[in-house]
């Protein structure tokens with residue numbers, strides 16, 4: 001995932017109105033001031049410092065927003081709405097975090113309205129994975145499409161859905177949690193990070209790849225990976241490095257590593273086919289840190305091609321023929337850009353009618 005700075009445009013080149021996009025993460029909050037065309041005027045990143053509590057963090061987030069507005073050369077009045085993308089679980093209509101896994105002590109915090117009161121700008125609230133999908137849809141690699149599905153492959157399998165130009169929120173703010181779709185219904189299926197068995201994330205996330213790889217190493221299947229690790233003494237931290245090692249050894253021609261990557265694409269395809277037959281999107285994007293080198297890398301391209309082939313074998317012919325499958329392109333910027341895009345979409349519908357929602 002890219003941690004580079006975004007491409008900036010000047011105030012002169014920008015088109016009003018202006019929006020703020022916030023991508024709240026467990027380590028950092030990324031904040032960008034974005035114009036009506038999805039271009040960034042200024043950008044700041046601040047440490048979340050979860051342990052200081054939600055009110056303190058929200059106040060610092062508000063200060064960072066106001067500072068980013070000044071950096072962009074804008075007045076407060078020119079910025080019409082903030083979009084806040086946050087990890088779940090959450091209650092989007094109520095503007096609350098419910099039980100956010102990486103934010104102990106932030107349970108049931110009304111983050112949307114608190115942020116809005118601190119910075120005196122209306123705030124739209126969105127799930128972070130859906131915000132990232134909205135970013136790719138609005139200004140990234142899926143901008144020519146109306147309906148898209150984005151998988152963000154990292155520690156988990158994040159999934160975001162944009163359908164006919166809006167994110168899929170659902171009735172309980174759990175829409176688009178497709179990383180937890182079941183791909184293995186057997187009683188001994190792998191355990192997911194969420195504590196339930198057989199979910200896509202248990203197989204196709206970095207955690208899943210690490211566990212699958214470790215099992216193969218324990219079985220002493222010949223591979224150059226065994227030259228790099230000691231299976232008997234591996235710590236949890238060592239295991240986290242396995243997906244990267246699998247990629248590196250695959251690049252060097254190791255057959256088992258190549259097979260692990262092909263099998264990851266296969267699991268991901270199994271999870272995706274169900275979605276294609278449910279949502280019928282125009283485009284599926286793969287993003288996140290675990291794309292095995294991604295676009296232009298022979299291993300990344302092999303991963304994408306295997307994923308595509310396995311999908312096309314299992315879908316209705318029209319879907320197989322028309323679906324576009326490619327890599328996401330916004331990297332670590334998708335979240336704040338998409339959050340700003342969600343704010344823009346809400347602004348166009350709601351305007352100033354209800355300043356706190």
Ligand SMILES: [Zn+2]
Nearest residue numbers: 180192194199
């Ligand atoms: Zn799960």
